[in-house]
Amino acid sequence: SQKIEQNSEALNIQEGKTATLTCNYTNYSPAYLQWYRQDPGRGPVFLLLIRENEKEKRKERLKVTFDTTLKQSLFHITASQPADSATYLCALGLYGNNRLAFGKGNQVVVIP
Amino acid sequence: GAVVSQHPSWVICKSGTSVKIECRSLDFQATTMFWYRQFPKQSLMLMATSNEGSKATYEQGVEKDKFLINHASLTLSTLTVTSAHPEDSSFYICSAPGASVPPRRYFGPGTRLTVL
Numbered sequence: 001s002q003k004i005e006q007n008s009e010a011l012n013i014q015e016g017k018t019a020t021l022t023c024n025y026t027n028y029s030p031a032y033l034q035w036y037r038q039d040p041g042r043g044p045v046f047l048l049l050i051r052e053n054e055k056e057k058r059k060e061r062l063k064v065t066f067d068t069t070l071k072q073s074l075f076h077i078t079a080s081q082p083a084d085s086a087t088y089l090c091a092l093g094l095y096g097n098n099r100l101a102f103g104k105g106n107q108v109v110v111i112p
Numbered sequence: 113g114a115v116v117s118q119h120p121s122w123v124i125c126k127s128g129t130s131v132k133i134e135c136r137s138l139d140f141q142a143t144t145m146f147w148y149r150q151f152p153k154q155s156l157m158l159m160a161t162s163n164e165g166s167k168a169t170y171e172q173g174v175e176k177d178k179f180l181i182n183h184a185s186l187t188l189s190t191l192t193v194t195s196a197h198p199e200d201s202s203f204y205i206c207s208a209p210g211a212s213v214p215p216r217r218y219f220g221p222g223t224r225l226t227v228l
Contacts, residue, residue: 004155008153031214032214034216034217036217041203041222041224042222043116043118043205043207043219043220043221043222044156044205044207044217044219045219046216046217049214049216051214089155089156091217093214098144098161098209098215099158100217102155102156103155104153104154104155105155
């Protein structure tokens with residue numbers, strides 16, 4: 001069966017450190033992968049997109065990697081700040097349609 | 113940037129009543145909009161894809177007669193939960209794709225529905 005796995009346990013991290021989140025998938029062949037941030041009681045906000053032929057993407061303090069052999073994406077927040085505390089969702093973009101398959105999200109708590 | 117609004121942001125209703133949720137793209141046109149439901153600590157579950165000027169496409173297991181979707185214009189899609197029951201209580205979120213290729217999704221702020 002198809003699965004998208006993100007760590008269900010919250011990641012507690014000290015301010016200034018790098019937070020790393022993992023998104024693993026099974027039985028998907030995504031054309032691209034997106035990461036979103038979701039705050040409690042709010043809709044997700046787009047952060048980054050990485051295509052299957054790209055290894056790494058950066059945006060300010062964010063970095064995403066995509067390994068289609070391992071079927072895994074890593075999401076990094078460098079120099080983390082308390083304002084980065086949120087849930088981060090990975091989403092797989094599938095070939096041939098406009099659909100996105102979302103993971104459950106991984107909560108990050110940055111401790112001042 | 114593109115903005116999607118939703119109204120209402122929260123609603124409490126009695127069992128058996130119907131509730132309408134509006135989703136608007138404020139500064140861009142959306143021929144397609146997506147409706148999701150999200151339970152606490154769970155992923156976004158796609159309920160249906162609404163298409164401007166035609167019928168919505170529902171995901172397997174989603175009752176068409178219970179969750180009525182209308183996409184009346186290029187900027188407005190509505191979801192009506194008919195004869196709501198407590199098990200329909202959830203967080204409902206709409207989204208619209210942007211113009212980039214592949215498209216990023218612009219999400220509304222969500223509607224918290226509580227059915228008593």
